[in-house]
Amino acid sequence: MIGKLSGTFGGLSDGMTLIEVGGVGYTVRLPAQPGQAPWQAGSDISLFIHTAVRDDAIDLYGFLTQEELRFFKQLMSVSGIGPKTALGIMSVADTQTLKRAIAKGDASALTKVFGIGKKNAERMVVELRDKLGTEVAADPTSAVHDDAAEALMALGYKADEARRALKEVDPALETRERLASALRYLGTPTR
Numbered sequence: 745m746i747g748k749l750s751g752t753f754g755g756l757s758d759g760m761t762l763i764e765v766g767g768v769g770y771t772v773r774l775p776a777q778p779g780q781a782p783w784q785a786g787s788d789i790s791l792f793i794h795t796a797v798r799d800d801a802i803d804l805y806g807f808l809t810q811e812e813l814r815f816f817k818q819l820m821s822v823s824g825i826g827p828k829t830a831l832g833i834m835s836v837a838d839t840q841t842l843k844r845a846i847a848k849g850d851a852s853a854l855t856k857v858f859g860i861g862k863k864n865a866e867r868m869v870v871e872l873r874d875k876l877g878t879e880v881a882a883d884p885t886s887a888v889h890d891d892a893a894e895a896l897m898a899l900g901y902k903a904d905e906a907r908r909a910l911k912e913v914d915p916a917l918e919t920r921e922r923l924a925s926a927l928r929y930l931g932t933p934t935r
Contacts, residue, residue, distance in 0.1 A: 750790040753783040775834035796913035892922040
């Protein structure tokens with residue numbers, strides 16, 4: 745099994761990221777919007793990988809952090825949720841926002857994913873709420889980060905854009921200041 749890939753970003757191919765490692769190109773599915781890659785062609789890339797083996801294919805799912813990979817596996821622990829659906833859920837919002845919604849019992853964020861109805865979303869919340877509630881409560885910065893990320897997404901930015909911008913901002917700032925700094929970062933022409 746492949747646990748991590750580090751190599752060169754080879755671009756997007758059929759909606760998947762291509763990573764070149766030692767002369768071999770691996771296609772990896774990411775929880776980001778199609779056509780939006782945070783890397784330039786030829787730049788270094790490193791992803792934590794979940795390998796899904798089926799009768800007819802071996803699929804690789806990539807994540808920037810181990811936390812995202814852990815959350816992906818938690819989503820797949822729910823009966824009836826496979827890797828493609830879990831990836832679809834993670835494409836709706838950033839990991840902390842989704843964890844907080846599930847911990848609060850809010851299934852509405854999950855119903856935005858194609859193929860997940862109200863019943864499945866509620867079942868996911870019931871199965872994951874206790875597991876995720878302790879994680880969210882243990883992270884003192886999650887509420888601040890989530891409020892700023894939600895505000896950016898309400899302004900029309902995609903979840904991955906909001907995450908990237910907030911990573912560039914001092915986490916010790918108050919929500920309003922973090923939001924202002926993230927907006928300045930996003931407004932920079934080179935971004």
